[in-house]
Amino acid sequence: DVKVTQSSRYLVKRTGEKVFLECVQDMDHENMFWYRQDPGLGLRLIYFSYDVKMKEKGDIPEGYSVSREKKERFSLILESASTNQTSMYLCASSFPATGGSTGELFFGEGSRLTVL
Amino acid sequence: DQQVKQNSPSLSVQEGRISILNCDYTNSMFDYFLWYKKYPAEGPTFLISISSIKDKNEDGRFTVFLNKSAKHLSLHIVPSQPGDSAVYFCAATGYSTLTFGKGTMLLVSP
Numbered sequence: 348d349v350k351v352t353q354s355s356r357y358l359v360k361r362t363g364e365k366v367f368l369e370c371v372q373d374m375d376h377e378n379m380f381w382y383r384q385d386p387g388l389g390l391r392l393i394y395f396s397y398d399v400k401m402k403e404k405g406d407i408p409e410g411y412s413v414s415r416e417k418k419e420r421f422s423l424i425l426e427s428a429s430t431n432q433t434s435m436y437l438c439a440s441s442f443p444a445t446g447g448s449t450g451e452l453f454f455g456e457g458s459r460l461t462v463l
Numbered sequence: 464d465q466q467v468k469q470n471s472p473s474l475s476v477q478e479g480r481i482s483i484l485n486c487d488y489t490n491s492m493f494d495y496f497l498w499y500k501k502y503p504a505e506g507p508t509f510l511i512s513i514s515s516i517k518d519k520n521e522d523g524r525f526t527v528f529l530n531k532s533a534k535h536l537s538l539h540i541v542p543s544q545p546g547d548s549a550v551y552f553c554a555a556t557g558y559s560t561l562t563f564g565k566g567t568m569l570l571v572s573p
Contacts (some may be wrong), residue, residue: 351506362551380560382563387472387567389469389552389563389565390507390552390561390563390566391563392561395560405560411485430496436541437506437507439506441570445549451497451509452499452507452509452561453509454499454506454507454508455506456505456506457504457505457506459504
């Protein structure tokens with residue numbers, strides 16, 4: 348069974364704090380992703396990575412950075428948290444699909460971040 | 464520009480009846496489509512997918528139909544059960560990452 352584990356289910360941080368969200372997958376997937384989910388906006392891609400040390404910007408990368416030092420771990424960093432970053436953050440992983448497109452994603456349970 | 468659209472934010476259905484969730488897309492490069500189901504406070508889980516070379520894919524109570532000329536796909540759930548109550552996301556891909564719709568909240572009442 349594929350397992351994607353996010354380190355914190357619920358976090359409360361103050362404006363300006365640095366926030367780390369950790370994600371670990373145990374299926375040796377090459378691809379890893381960070382999404383945020385907001386009511387009425389669906390799932391929006393923040394950053395993704397196709398391999399160790401590689402990262403690509405998604406649709407809404409502003410205010411975020413990522414780190415992938417090991418294949419199984421993908422971290423999302425909020426350098427200086429702001430109230431508009433209050434959201435549900437979802438990590439996902441996958442094998443590469445044929446043709447270069449993304450295969451089926453396996454999601455973690457999510458991290459609910461509140462920035463005060 | 465929204466490339467994957469789910470125009471119904473919510474849908475209410477009675478138990479035992481059919482649920483039909485719709486999804487439209489604009490990008491002609493999309494060739495693989497997926498549906499995900501999400502319960503509150505949990506991550507989305509994969510439900511069913513369809514390749515653009517097919518027009519129908521069935522898995523138990525779930526069937527996805529694809530109409531490429533109309534750039535439209537639909538998810539049919541028959542019969543609907545209260546445990547199907549969740550948010551359903553349509554997603555599409557063609558050459559890179561998945562693009563998700565905004566989701567449709569399905570409520571199945573007993």
